[in-house]
Amino acid sequence: MRKCYFDHVGTNPLHPDVLNAMMPYFKEEFGNPLSVYDLGIRARDAIEMAREQVASLINAKPSTVVFTSSGAEANNFALRGIALAKQSHGKHILVSKIEHHSILNSARFLEKSGFAVTYLPVDKYGSVDPEVVKESITKETILISIAHASSEIGTIESIKEIAAITKERNIIFHTDAVATTGNIPVDVRELGVDLLSMAAHQFYGPKGAGALYVREGLRIVPLLYGGIQEGGRRAGTENVPAIVGMGKAAEIAKNEINKRIEHCKRLRDRIIEGALKIPNIYLTGHPADNSDKRLPHHTSFVVEFIEGEAMLLMLSMKGIYAASGSACSSKALKSSPVLLSIGIPSALAQGSIVFSLGIDNSDEDVDYFLAEFPHVISRLREMSPFA
Secondary structure, three states: OOOEEOEOOOOOOOOHHHHHHHHHHHOOOOOOOOOOOHHHHHHHHHHHHHHHHHHHHOOOOHHHEEEEOOHHHHHHHHHHHHHHHHOOOOOEEEEEOOOOHHHHHHHHHHHHOOOEEEEEOOOOOOOOOHHHHHHHOOOOEEEEEOOOEOOOOOEEOOHHHHHHHHHHHOOEEEEEOOOOEOOEOOOHHHHOOOEEEEEHHHHOOOOOOEEEEEOOOOOOOOOOOOOOHHHHOOOOOOOHHHHHHHHHHHHHHHHHHHHHHHHHHHHHHHHHHHHOOOOOEEEOOOOOOOHHHEOOOEEEEEEOOOOHHHHHHHHHHOOEEOEOOOOOOOOOOOOOHHHHHOOOOHHHHOOEEEEEOOOOOOHHHHHHHHHHHHHHHHHHHHHOOOO
């Protein structure tokens, strides 16, 4: 049976060159980067090389990259670290309604700690209107966080336009770029953001490695206290193999990004065209022809009369692996807040399915999917009491 992995927003396989780069740091080069002898110095040099590689991917200075354990940690660090650092200037924060749970739950934590949070609406495509951002700012606003793109519906936000507003008002602006970094060009200077989160496993690096870009000169309160690692911004002995892997993955992504975009976009468009031939299935997020507004490797649908989990299970029996909603919420067995926020009715939102492509996918994978998916839908509708 053919195996087709269409869940690259969930995670990616480790690139072989990344694995090769990591291997020495599990055994021979095991030194603690804080040690003053040669084993430690080589480990520290490896971390700094990785910092340069990650910084180059996003066009930043190496000193502005802080390594974390994940994109979720980077998001927590950004929101809570800036809120605590800036609370004497105000206690109001803006986030969109379709942020990742690591942003939304951090915002809820801050609300319980005395901060006020405004949850910004989105349109039917999941786009945040910069004018709504401007209108929602108060004298107390100290931080705005809008994801660069949604991993659930693929919508790319107008980050540059929002950043222009925040700069004018002297407000700190963070973007969760976990879904975009390594998948489309990400340039922190062009975007104009103050903080940016990323995760290695989204661009063929290892799990357990992430980073937060913190604009030079910006004060942020650490989440973790203890040692002097990461310039005093994140304590704890560094995960050297994972950091090395993230650096190598960033280097490869920078060199291959245009080829990856072209390859995935073509396959994505084939999936969208074929899937929409099935009755009562609807694309979520921006249409494929609006390329500047949709991730090139991402497509998502809602299907009437069927639950997303049932589709996932039956597709997996065919060797096709996909997702239903966010990887962090798909087991919650409730309607996706992202889909509800873009106006999808709760019953229809239950039929969410997401297909995300990668560099190893082929036309043969898409051919197989397009042959099997209609049969899966037909079979499930036969079983459904609502069809």
